[in-house]
Amino acid sequence: MTSSDTVLKVVDLGVSYGGSPAISRLDFEIRRGEFVAILGPSGCGKSSMLNTLSGLMAPTRGRVVVDGDELYLPRSRDPRLGYVFQAHRLLPWRTVRQNLELVLSASEVPRETWEARIDEILEILHISQFKDAWPMRLSGGQRQRVSIARALLVDPSYILMDEPLSTLDEVTARSLRQELTGICQRTGATVVFVTHSIREAVYLADRILILTRGPSTIFEDYHVPIERPRDYDDARIREVEADIIRRIQVPWGLDMPQTTERRSA
Numbered sequence: 001m002t003s004s005d006t007v008l009k010v011v012d013l014g015v016s017y018g019g020s021p022a023i024s025r026l027d028f029e030i031r032r033g034e035f036v037a038i039l040g041p042s043g044c045g046k047s048s049m050l051n052t053l054s055g056l057m058a059p060t061r062g063r064v065v066v067d068g069d070e071l072y073l074p075r076s077r078d079p080r081l082g083y084v085f086q087a088h089r090l091l092p093w094r095t096v097r098q099n100l101e102l103v104l105s106a107s108e109v110p111r112e113t114w115e116a117r118i119d120e121i122l123e124i125l126h127i128s129q130f131k132d133a134w135p136m137r138l139s140g141g142q143r144q145r146v147s148i149a150r151a152l153l154v155d156p157s158y159i160l161m162d163e164p165l166s167t168l169d170e171v172t173a174r175s176l177r178q179e180l181t182g183i184c185q186r187t188g189a190t191v192v193f194v195t196h197s198i199r200e201a202v203y204l205a206d207r208i209l210i211l212t213r214g215p216s217t218i219f220e221d222y223h224v225p226i227e228r229p230r231d232y233d234d235a236r237i238r239e240v241e242a243d244i245i246r247r248i249q250v251p252w253g254l255d256m257p258q259t260t261e262r263r264s265a
């Protein structure tokens with residue numbers, strides 16, 4: 001049964017390309033306000049999963065239910081979803097404000113409230129001073145802040161984040177990572193966050209969906225047993241990271257000896 005707290009429900013989801021399966025079967029639910037990380041080995045189907053959760057690609061099998069509405073069936077209103085990608089995807093010929101207005105113009109948010117809404121979100125992301133700046137004048141971290149602001153702007157059911165910090169330098173990534181939890185708590189955002197970094201997943205997430213190798217299923221729905229606020233360099237984070245690495249050895253095929261070692265043995 002789905003509780004009213006459930007924002008996203010994925011049932012028996014399968015994705016194949018020309019008969020070749022990329023996702024075998026996924027079943028999970030995400031509750032309002034949860035931060036859920038997705039961890040999986042390369043090629044296990046994470047992008048395929050994000051595409052189906054974003055409404056871009058219908059699954060071959062199964063259902064995606066957003067706030068009680070089937071994503072791939074005709075419905076009275078479109079779901080409000082937010083996206084943050086590795087690359088910022090801001091329109092370079094529009095200022096920050098104009099990029100944000102573009103999102104609002106495609107929403108049902110009344111025109112007279114746009115300015116206040118934009119100001120509020122820019123304030124939360126600490127980028128108010130860049131409201132009338134061109135994207136090319138901003139640093140990578142500032143652009144990613146604008147991308148997060150854009151995703152939050154329409155109060156989405158959930159935000160899909162696809163490795164949003166992976167292209168940033170480590171110092172910038174650290175500072176944004178540190179702020180991300182607070183931003184989500186303040187806005188009540190529900191986040192599905194794909195990352196290749198186990199430590200990042202442990203630091204940020206309430207739960208980590210650990211996938212198997214492709215065609216993927218969920219190997220484990222892992223609840224991160226660390227209270228907040230968390231410290232990225234804390235020993236507990238590293239312990240949980242090590243625990244997850246131990247768990248994925250077999251399902252990710254990390255325990256297999258190197259071919260060269262075998263040959264030389």
Ligand SMILES: Nc1ncnc2c1ncn2[C@@H]1O[C@H](COP(=O)(O)OP(=O)(O)OP(=O)(O)O)[C@@H](O)[C@H]1O
Pocket residue numbers: 017021022040041042043044045046047048049214
């Ligand atoms: N459009 C497509 N046509 C055919 N096969 C595809 C297509 N997109 C993905 N695949 C295949 O589906 C499988 C899963 O790919 P997907 O990109 O979803 O995995 P991923 O986990 O996001 O990979 P990575 O971590 O390397 O980005 C792979 O075997 C890939 O080759």
